[in-house]
Each structure stands twice: as structure tokens, then as C-alpha cells.
Amino acid sequence: MNPFIEYSLQFGLLNKQQIELIESKMAELILQKDQYFSQAGKIPLQVGFVVEGIMRGCYYNNRGEEITRCFIPENNLVVDYVNFETNTASSEYLQAETNCELIVFLKKDWEELSQTIVGWDNIKNKMVQKCMYLKSRKGPVISQDATTRYLEFMENYPTLVNRVPLAHIASYLGVTQQSLSRIRKNIR
Amino acid sequence: MNPFIEYSLQFGLLNKQQIELIESKMAELILQKDQYFSQAGKIPLQVGFVVEGIMRGCYYNNRGEEITRCFIPENNLVVDYVNFETNTASSEYLQAETNCELIVFLKKDWEELSQTIVGWDNIKNKMVQKCMYLKSRKGPVISQDATTRYLEFMENYPTLVNRVPLAHIASYLGVTQQSLSRIRKNIR
DNA sequence: GAAATGATTTACCATTTGGTAAAAAGTCAA
């Protein structure tokens, strides 16, 4: 079964006809490593779903340093949803951390589905809420030291450690990459 | 006009009859300082809206320290929404930081409104999304030093600084209260 | 394989923050 449909069914029921309608609106998008899905300063036009690969949200702070705000692994929505919905410019980049395969919906189609499929609005909102919830809860906890944050990162995202560069994990955890390297050494 | 209705109208239109229906379901809840609105380990049964006062979300980490995760000032929803919706136990406490006046809805009424008012579901979801969005974006940024985090806290919540205890701000910012006291001194 | 490039580790020292303890300031009730 289509991985996005499978994901949707966690949040509510869909019959065969509805599934076919959803499938008719989706498109596949292949992103090479480092390509952007959406960019800071631009209005996001699509909702994405990660089928394969890792996406990353990042921005530049006022010192020009690139900060990773989140990692988005397989089977998750990837979109700046509030900006998508309100037609406002994003404040961050969504970038392919590895080569990625996405399923995408254009804004028009995404909204049309709510009108044509009874109950889709409900499923859709639960998906979006789950996506936001994970972001606010699974992020690094500021009140812990860097070693603890790194250990928790590895617990939460065990499959990521070897697939993303140290510097990205470091900025995500709020330490320099030198410090993170030292922390790794101490753990071994 | 009722402050919750006023807030709702930011997200969509409601006619007089619909407003009266919503108003008929709401109740006022007065919380004294330090009283809980919902507790870790318990299933949240109500959605709240802060009319007056400051609410606070907090939890206890594995060393038994109380950590403030967010402050919720006036004109905001206060609820562990995902747990509320999925009937699961919260992982944190929602507590009155000052004496508070809330408007609350029981779960049954909150859900019933979606069925009786066309478009309420849409307004409701936008409110919840905004609430989650603020939480994930207005929190302290881990990749900045404690002084910067404190300065940004004061920018984001200028009205809070003198209304909440230092220790709560400190745990929110991820520093000890001694460090925060030192930071305050250096800023003056 | 060699060179070039990028990523990670190490080293050094300065700075920030934590932990413990105590002093000072503020709050409240009798």
C-alpha cells in the first residue's frame, strides 16, 4: 500500500474510493542531498511526506551560523504548516539531508480533498498536530547538559546518528562540533 | 465581548446564534496561584483559555528537578491538546503561576460544537495549531548562550519578567537560578 | 594512486556555567 495512505489510516478510516482520490492528487518528488524543499523567505506551496531519506529544518541565526532546528525522518510530514496554510513566508529552510523520496501535494489539491472527502479534514488535522507535537517534545531539552542531550538524541533518533554530519547534530543540540566530538570520545 | 469569542473570531466567522451556542457551553474557572489545571499522569478533561493571569507548563526530570517548559499568558489556549484529544495521560503539569481566570470547556461540549457549528472545526484547529506553533518557536533557542536566551525571553514575554519567580524563568531558560541572577546583574 | 576537498578529532586556553554555601532582601502573619 502507498506509504502516505498507510500513514493516514492511523488517524481515521478511508474507503477504497477515497483512497483512490487521494492517490490521484499525489506526486512523487525526488530530492538530491542538500536540495531544498522550501526556503526561508518564500511561501511554501506544497505539503510533503517523507517516504525515504532524512529531511532537515534549519535557519541562519543573527551571527550567520546555520542552526539545525529539526530532523524529519521517514514516515513524517515535512512542511512549514502554519506558513503553508496562511500563505506567509517561511522562516526556515527544509532541506534534504540525504537523497530523499517524497510524496507531495499542491496546496490546491490538499485543500480540495477536505471538501470532497468527508472526514479528511479531521485526519489531516490530527496528522498536522502530531507532527507539531513531536517537534515540540522530541527536541533537545535545554535544561540538560550536552552529554545528556546527545544520549537522548541517540535514543530518539537511533537511525540518524550515522546518516547525518556531526556539525548538523551539533547545531541541533546547541553545542559546537568540537564539543560534540569531545562528548562522543568521552562516551566511548 | 467575551474574550474567548473575540479570540475565536481571529480564525473565522461566527454568527450571533453560533456565538450564543458556544457561550452556553463555556464555564468560568478561577484558579489560585499554584493550583493545577491538569496534572502529569492524568487524562486532561477540559480545554482552557486564559482570560487573566499566567499559566505554566512544567514537569519533573529524572533528577527530580522541576522544569518549566512554557509560560502561557492571557489570551491563549491552555491544554495538553494531543493528550486531551487522544484520551491519554499528560506528561506535564499545567499550573497557575499567578491567580488566574480561565474559560473552560468540557471535552463533550468541545467536541459537540464541531458537529453543531459548521466551520467551528476549522476555527478550532487553527487555534490549536497556532498554540502549538508558538510553543515550538517562541521557546528558548538552545544554540544561544544564557544571556541571549534571557534577553530574548524578555523581548518575547516583556510582561512576565516581574510576575513570575526567578527560579521558574531559570529552569525555562535551562540555567540555575544562581546563573540567572548573575546574568541579570551583568545586564544592569 | 595522488591530490584535493571536506569532515572529524585533538589540543590549548579563555570564558561560561554548575554546585555548594551563605548572606541579603523581600513577604507574610502574629
Add this chain to the structure above:
DNA sequence: TTGACTTTTTACCAAATGGTAAATCATTTC
């Protein structure tokens, strides 16, 4: 006002982290 209590500030030293620089390791390209 006093005394009990809580909150905030200060001090001291230890530990963690940052900044700069260089060395090592890994990957790509020719």
C-alpha cells in the same frame, strides 16, 4: 515591629563548553 519563611543575590571553586588552530581521517576526483 518581630520572627519565620521564602526568594534573590553573592562568593568561591570545580566542571563544562566555546574559540582558534592544527592534525588526522574520509571521500571524491582526476
